[in-house]
Amino acid sequence: MGIWIRSQDKKSLLLCKSFDVGCDNNNYNILVNYELRNNEEHYSPMGYYSSVEKAVKVLDMIKEHIETPRNNVFQMPRDIIIDDDDEVEV
Numbered sequence: 001m002g003i004w005i006r007s008q009d010k011k012s013l014l015l016c017k018s019f020d021v022g023c024d025n026n027n028y029n030i031l032v033n034y035e036l037r038n039n040e041e042h043y044s045p046m047g048y049y050s051s052v053e054k055a056v057k058v059l060d061m062i063k064e065h066i067e068t069p070r071n072n073v074f075q076m077p078r079d080i081i082i083d084d085d086d087e088v089e090v
Contacts, residue, residue, distance in 0.1 A: 003066055005032055008047040008076040016046075019062060021055045028055040030062075030076065047076035054080050 002015040016032040029045035036042050049055045065074045
């Protein structure tokens with residue numbers, strides 16, 4: 001099973017198998033696992049966020065999309081503002 005994810009910059013559309021939060025120089029990202037044409041597994045960052053809390057919130061959004069799909073593709077948000085339990089994309 002996988003979910004189609006479109007990258008934050010809208011330049012990639014990948015059928016993803018799993019997701020992780022990564023960190024590179026205090027810039028948090030969502031790493032996605034997908035399979036290349038030669039069946040090799042690969043990880044790529046698909047979105048960058050200013051805090052680990054924002055990256056985890058995006059993972060929560062992906063989980064919600066998987067549980068209640070509204071369409072076939074999840075678009076990675078540019079950035080989000082966390083206000084209590086609500087999120088707002090900016």
